[in-house]
Amino acid sequence: MTDHPIDSVDTRAISGPAGRLEIQVDRPARPAPEGERVVVICHPHPQIGGTMDNKVVTTLARAATDLGWSAVRFNFRGVGASAGVFDHGEGEREDARAVLAWAARQWPGDPPALAGFSFGAWVALRLALEVPVSRLLTVAPPVDRWADFPDHAPRCPWWVVQGMADEVVDAGQVVAWAEQMVPPPRLVTLPGVSHFFHGQLAVLRDLARRFYQGEGEI
DSSP states (O other): OOOOOEEEEEEEEEEETTEEEEEEEEEESSOOTTOOOEEEEEOSOGGGTOOTTOHHHHHHHHHHHHTTOEEEEEOOTTSTTOOSOOOTTHHHHHHHHHHHHHHHHHSOSSOOEEEEETHHHHHHHHHHTTSOOSOEEEESOOTTTOTTOOOSOOSSOEEEEEETTOSSSOHHHHHHHHHTSSSOOEEEEETTOOTTOTTOHHHHHHHHHHHHTTTTOO
């Protein structure tokens, strides 16, 4: 496979529900042969240092540009140059909704893909239950952290990637939760891998590429 190197990184602001939302668009040097595609990526918990520059988030973005996709990362309200204050996931879901709508206007055609890591996975999954997305990737979804974690599946292809040595999220609970979904997501478990994929980001990048390519979809 030939990588599509990043041609440009475009940082800008769009209008969000709490004011300015800081976004960053990673664009490939050459679009995918089948046409321009885009993924929106949600970052981990803002109150424990999560930003759009998190290494897992940037790895998911680079996997997209490898394939000729664009990737839109953004800072939730109160993070970086984004306006507002932390809203326990409710306002953050509205932030993600605004970014997803913006991306859908910039890349018309198929709906954007959506991805999220940790807290961002919770936000992304809840949003995917409400608005059209082409596919959903949730990495280390913190199912043991919120009582209202969704108990039903979105209507799109969906992957769950979980490190089994996760020191933040209960990996066993994630597996049990994913397996009871109807229909179940494609569940990828990674023995010995920690929450932040230390030393394993290349593995995550390869998995994300396969996800974007629609591996295993009917």
